[in-house]
Amino acid sequence: MAIYLPGTADDQSLALDEMTPREIVTELDKYVVGQKAAKRAVAIALRNRMRRQKLAPDLAEEIMPKNIIMIGPTGVGKTEIARRLAKLTNSPFLKVEASKFTEVGYVGRDVESIVRDLVEIAIDMVREEKLEEVEDKAELAAEDRLLDLLLPPTPAAVTAAAATHEPGSNVIQLPAATPESPSETEEKPGEREQRTREKLRQQFREGKLDERIVEMDVRDRNQPSFEIITNQGTEEMDINLKDMLPGLFGQRTKKRKMKVSEAFEYLVQEEEGRLIDMDQVTRLAVERVEDSGMVFLDEIDKIAGREGGHGPDVSREGVQRDILPIVEGTTVNTKYGMVSTDHILFIAAGAFHVSKPSDLIPELQGRFPIRVELHSLTVEDFVRILTEPKSSLVKQAVALLETEGLKLEFTKEAIAEMAHFAFRVNETTENIGARRLHTILERVLDEISFQAPDLMKTSRGQPTEEGVVAQIAAESGPAASPLPVIERETAGVTEKVIVVDPEYVRQQVASIVKDQDLSRYIL
Numbered sequence: 001m002a003i004y005l006p007g008t009a010d011d012q013s014l015a016l017d018e019m020t021p022r023e024i025v026t027e028l029d030k031y032v033v034g035q036k037a038a039k040r041a042v043a044i045a046l047r048n049r050m051r052r053q054k055l056a057p058d059l060a061e062e063i064m065p066k067n068i069i070m071i072g073p074t075g076v077g078k079t080e081i082a083r084r085l086a087k088l089t090n091s092p093f094l095k096v097e098a099s100k101f102t103e104v105g106y107v108g109r110d111v112e113s114i115v116r117d118l119v120e121i122a123i124d125m126v127r128e129e130k131l132e133e134v135e136d137k138a139e140l141a142a143e144d145r146l147l148d149l150l151l152p153p154t155p156a157a158v159t160a161a162a163a164t165h166e167p168g169s170n171v172i173q174l175p176a177a178t179p180e181s182p183s184e185t186e187e188k189p190g191e192r193e194q195r196t197r198e199k200l201r202q203q204f205r206e207g208k209l210d211e212r213i214v215e216m217d218v219r220d221r222n223q224p225s226f227e228i229i230t231n232q233g234t235e236e237m238d239i240n241l242k243d244m245l246p247g248l249f250g251q252r253t254k255k256r257k258m259k260v261s262e263a264f265e266y267l268v269q270e271e272e273g274r275l276i277d278m279d280q281v282t283r284l285a286v287e288r289v290e291d292s293g294m295v296f297l298d299e300i301d302k303i304a305g306r307e308g309g310h311g312p313d314v315s316r317e318g319v320q321r322d323i324l325p326i327v328e329g330t331t332v333n334t335k336y337g338m339v340s341t342d343h344i345l346f347i348a349a350g351a352f353h354v355s356k357p358s359d360l361i362p363e364l365q366g367r368f369p370i371r372v373e374l375h376s377l378t379v380e381d382f383v384r385i386l387t388e389p390k391s392s393l394v395k396q397a398v399a400l401l402e403t404e405g406l407k408l409e410f411t412k413e414a415i416a417e418m419a420h421f422a423f424r425v426n427e428t429t430e431n432i433g434a435r436r437l438h439t440i441l442e443r444v445l446d447e448i449s450f451q452a453p454d455l456m457k458t459s460r461g462q463p464t465e466e467g468v469v470a471q472i473a474a475e476s477g478p479a480a481s482p483l484p485v486i487e488r489e490t491a492g493v494t495e496k497v498i499v500v501d502p503e504y505v506r507q508q509v510a511s512i513v514k515d516q517d518l519s520r521y522i523l
């Protein structure tokens with residue numbers, strides 16, 4: 001089975017089963033900095049899964065999936081690698097905290113919800129893909145239905161050329177045709193209606209009809225509904241009430257007036273619903289889960305250990321035993337049918353500060369034969385994470401401000417300064433890995449996000465830069481610091497650019513970093 005990468009402008013669609021582990025690693029490199037060993041391990045696991053799927057079923061059954069344990073502190077890219085891999089392969093992906101199954105109130109069977117949730121995710125994925133496939137068709141059909149609504153009952157008597165509209169009326173009233181037009185007298189029946197319709201279509205496409213009101217039948221959402229609560233939970237109870245009580249749930253409609261633009265959206269949705277075969281969607285979704293599903297079991301170290309449970313908590317060993325069948329391969333009953341977990345790839349992760357992988361029960365250890373360590377991130381890694389990945393934090397910040405026509409730049413030294421601050425705060429408070437970069441960058445951008453739009457707006461008609469900066473600083477109160485704005489001439493045009501330099505980074509962050517208590521709250 002060929003799995004294709006979703007094609008984007010710069011990523012040509014690639015058949016994933018033609019990608020070598022090396023190519024998979026190269027692809028992951030675009031998003032995750034460093035952590036070579038982990039990338040290599042997931043690439044091999046993926047390739048093995050493909051190899052296994054090509055074998056005769058009796059032999060394939062004998063081969064266990066090579067599940068992985070990623071060992072490493074928080075925020076160093078464990079989830080990111082798994083999530084990117086899933087994206088690359090278009091696989092349904094679910095992240096669960098293993099420790100949640102030890103909480104009060106969980107029972108063994110709940111572990112199966114992992115598979116049920118994965119199926120739901122796959123259904124959403126497949127439905128989205130199908131929606132894209134039928135989008136054009138649905139829009140055309142909706143457009144036709146809308147035109148049916150808009151055209152008056154005797155279209156032969158009118159022309160679209162001078163369409164008028166009475167507020168509140170549900171159809172467009174078109175003035176009577178002028179009989180003296182010679183071409184019209186020679187027309188075959190129906191031709192004029194067709195022309196009127198096409199003119200109206202044109203007007204609709206140009207958005208000229210958007211504000212007009214139409215009246216149409218819509219599904220009545222206020223149908224009687226009720227909920228049945230059982231102690232088994234809703235997942236267990238798949239009674240089809242619609243089949244049992246058809247009269248109650250039959251498609252009741254009611255008339256509603258709405259704008260053309262709104263009506264069009266409604267009709268597109270209805271047409272999409274009609275064009276998509278949900279039975280096929282669920283079938284494909286279940287297949288996709290079985291063939292390429294991925295489950296990321298975070299905090300697996302928190303359930304390692306073999307002691308019995310105390311108090312109301314489910315024992316850690318108990319949770320491992322509950323998880324085992326799913327990892328070993330079983331079939332889970334979902335409301336979409338039986339789902340086999342034989343080929344689902346499990347990636348477990350944990351810091352393993354206190355426990356070790358060898359503290360897991362032996363059966364589970366055997367199911368996770370690949371172990372990889374992820375390293376703590378260095379200042380240099382932070383610099384790269386800020387700038388290199390395809391949608392790095394800095395690129396995101398620049399793009400966000402660009403939507404308002406604002407130019408933002410960071411000097412190399414400013415990036416290094418932010419990386420240093422992130423590293424220092426991780427050392428002095430809690431090490432949350434690359435997540436710290438988010439909070440540092442947010443702090444640095446705080447004033448810019450707040451003030452920059454005013455600055456640009458005010459400065460458009462203002463002669464001096466300093467005056468504007470001073471004015472805004474004064475208006476914003478004593479805490480506001482002036483923004484690092486420079487003027488730059490490009491191709492004869494002077495534009496304003498906000499340039500974040502190390503001095504500005506220090507100004508925004510240094511005092512907070514120095515105060516440990518404050519950084520615990522703010523960074």
Ligand SMILES: Nc1ncnc2c1ncn2[C@@H]1O[C@H](COP(=O)(O)OP(=O)(O)OP(=O)(O)O)[C@@H](O)[C@H]1O
Pocket residue numbers: 031032033034035073074075076077078079080081298299349385389433434435
């Ligand atoms: N090596 C890296 N390259 C690029 N981005 C990274 C890297 N490590 C972490 N990040 C970024 O930091 C954030 C947290 O990373 P991630 O979710 O992978 O953490 P984790 O290692 O799975 O930790 P946890 O077990 O606590 O979830 C993400 O936004 C991610 O993009």
